């Protein structure tokens with residue numbers, strides 16, 4: 001029963017994240033005007049705005065002009081809902097649940113805005129720092145040290161990749177937005193889970209390129225945003241970074 005409400009709430013937040021992804025980079029208000037069809041300006045009625053259900057009911061088309069609605073809307077809703085559900089499985093009914101579920105929703109917004117516009121808005125990175133401050137409430141004095149080294153370490157590593165990548169490839173290898181975003185990841189996750197996350201970010205990027213390059217979906221010359229991979233890495237770090245470290249230490253070092 002609780003899972004049901006968590007999933008439902010995730011769908012509603014996902015619906016809002018769609019608005020954020022579309023309007024925020026265009027500097028449009030998130031509240032006004034109410035949602036309308038981008039093709040014909042037909043105002044979207046409440047029954048046409050139910051997450052997932054309306055998309056299926058409308059068969060992916062505007063009820064007025066029949067132009068197709070992007071498949072991304074239901075995907076973002078389902079993904080946000082899934083992130084909420086995973087957060088519930090991980091944290092149970094604690095304050096960590098809303099904090100990290102909303103953090104996950106923020107990562108989804110950042111990922112899709114980076115895909116669309118090749119930017120990571122500073123204001124969103126700043127919001128992303130908040131869970132790091134929330135962790136202080138737990139009263140663990142080691143956290144601040146780990147966060148500090150995470151912030152400086154991950155930011156430094158990405159800055160180095162940016163600097164030396166530009167020398168090696170004679171073009172921008174890593175955006176400055178990615179550097180700031182990585183520093184934020186280190187601040188929230190701490191240096192150890194942060195490092196695991198960034199390893200997973202590079203691993204997921206490598207795997208995806210291994211699949212997409214030969215098929216021609218993307219080309220070598222194309223500028224590919226790295227933000228979405230950082231998002232994947234951070235989220236995997238939130239869910240299981242600590243477990244991965246424990247497993248690694250036990251398996252290879254017998255600690």
Ligand SMILES: [Zn+2]
Nearest residue numbers: 037040062065
């Ligand atoms: Zn329309």
